[in-house]
Amino acid sequence: MVRAYEVRVDGARAAEVERDERMAIAVPAGQHDVRAVIDGFGSPTLRVVVPAGGEVELTVRSGGSPVTAAWQCDGGTPT
Numbered sequence: 737m738v739r740a741y742e743v744r745v746d747g748a749r750a751a752e753v754e755r756d757e758r759m760a761i762a763v764p765a766g767q768h769d770v771r772a773v774i775d776g777f778g779s780p781t782l783r784v785v786v787p788a789g790g791e792v793e794l795t796v797r798s799g800g801s802p803v804t805a806a807w808q809c810d811g812g813t814p815t
Contacts, residue, residue, distance in 0.1 A: 742773045772796040
């Protein structure tokens with residue numbers, strides 16, 4: 737069964753990403769709050785700073801077993 741993570745930027749739905757999928761979400765430079773949600777469970781909010789003319793790469797992955805269902809949004813590395 738293929739399920740997608742909902743990616744929220746600054747509280748608004750920005751995209752859906754499936755397993756092993758890569759995508760780009762255009763946002764203005766500055767500080768943003770990012771969160772991933774699936775099946776009603778979500779990652780902690782991750783605050784990232786996007787540099788002018790740059791990008792930030794994030795990885796969304798399961799943070800535990802299907803039993804614990806802890807979801808994480810890792811990264812925040814400016815490139």
